[in-house]
Amino acid sequence: MVTEPRPEDDHVVMWITDIRMAVVFVKELRKWIESDNKLGTNSGTVRVTPQPVSQPVSLLRLPQLFSTCMSFSLVADMGIHRGYVGNWFMSIWCFCCAVTLIVLTVELRRFPSEFPFFWYLSNTYACYTALFCLSASIIYSLTYVQFLPYGPHRDQAIAVTAFSYIASVFYAMEVVKMWERCKIYKTSCYVLTVPGLLKVLETFMAGIIFAFISNTSLYLHQPALEWCVAVYSICFIPAALAILLNLGQWEYRLPGPFPLFQLVLSLLSVLLYISALVLWLLYQFNKEFGGHPQRSSDEDCKDELAYDMCAWDQRLAVAILTAANLLVYVTELGYWACQVSVETKALPRVS
Template sequence: MSNSGTTLYLADLDRTCRFLRLPQIFSTCMSFSLVADMGIHRGYIGNWFMSIWCFCCAVTLIILTIELRRLPSEFPFFWYLSNTYACYSALLCLSASIIYSITYVQFLPYGPYQDRAIAATAFSCIASVFYATEVVKMWERSKIYKTSCYVLTMPGLLKVLETFMAGIIFAFISNTSLYLHQPALEWSVAVYSICFIPAALAILLNLGKWKCRLPGPFPLFQLVLSLLSVLLYISALVLWLLYQFNEEFGGHPQQSSDGDCRDELTYDMCTWDQRLAVAILTTINLLIYMTKLGYWACQVSVETKALPRVS
């Protein structure tokens, strides 16, 4: 795309996204403020998601300040970072709304604290909608002006989902008592790290336009990497399910069998719930990797068919 086309694209995108910044800031700020005002009643889960809402609010405010000073026109790479941030923010606020309501809000007694928690969840949902709207608008503008951004493509969005799910898994397994007692579970944790690193590097390579520096064709490289990731995640999921939920391997098949979950509500997820959350997230990420494997298999197949046949 020409320099004039790039300038028009950035100017149009600047006007489009700027109208979304204020409701994004307001929604995340309200979620943060409502939970912060709960004091000791917010618990570990409340502190965790309060930090997420605070982060999204602060970064969005910084982005808006940069846009108002018209610096993005001088640094087009800023928009790639902004696109990536919008994708992750939409997922962060959406996950915060879901996890916070499931693991915390419904267990609060009726009263002002539950009302504030429900309001915080509602504002988090609203914020996720505005961030998702920004992603859609950026995708529409990229089609109109025929510009490209990796995170707005199918493989880019899958990478974002992979790294995001892995990030949530890392948050749950920060409780080392879940796996340090069993080498098989330590392997599962190692798999999460092994698969996360190349996924994060792929996003950086594409954002920096460095994918041409990889050895061999890029689709073939991604196909092999996806296949390896699928196999690793299958092993991690099988071992996690066996050693966490099968009594023969020392697991706890039911929540009631876990002594840590017998206590009264302490505004935290008990150990069994954390094990279940990791299992669910691992399954979701495995499905994402399988989807990516199918995508790159199709791409390699198309490129192979396009090669000239030697008679």
């Protein structure tokens, strides 16, 4: 008696094939690097030996590449069953996989010595990617996976979430490793400091907010909500510029003391975010201001599928992210207030 193959068996075979292809790719990449070095040595040219992949930081690139590649390929294989949320995060995992491959290739080729900013850029990329993979895992599981019926597509979506969580862990491990290296060798990298990490969180959450408010129907009908969008943009630009200034070590060229400048900027951002949070909550969730206090009261959410984010879900996500970003700005305000206070006490007093 001949039994027909089950769909689950096809998915298992596909996963095993993807794993084998990833292993073969890494082996071929190392062979190419080694053969290219031998060619440069035989031809009489001077070539720097690349860092071995077995080094702690470089070794993390392989599981990072593998995890993001698996998340991307598994979501892509789901086809029409991946939904709008799956399409959104598939682009994120694809981007992370591609950039990680570029970083790995550059490190193997020892190009960082030719690009002085590469080390700072790779650290910044690791911080953002850890946050992106973690947020993608959480949002994907909450808004999509839990609503899928039991079957091969649900199992595949769970595998996608697991690989995304694994990727975020390895990117976070890279950040920790680089932070330890900075302490050992007494070097500095802005994104690995307290104010740098706060700026990364601020710009990251602002970027997620921008993704949600890309649906212009959420705010164009009300000037107060348009003000909230303006606040997100106004606060995002200085935070991004602060990261760029510190990466280029240009903060010392500012006309005044940098801590005082950051203190004023943080205070302004806190006040703006407070106004945005209050207005967003009033005009989105209060009936007196035309809002919808419950999901069922929103007409746009009645005809949506269970695993798609409707307009009310996007409003709630923006409110939560606004409150979270406000807490980050308050923390930054306290940090810079302490720094300015310490510097003020250290100044010589005029008798």
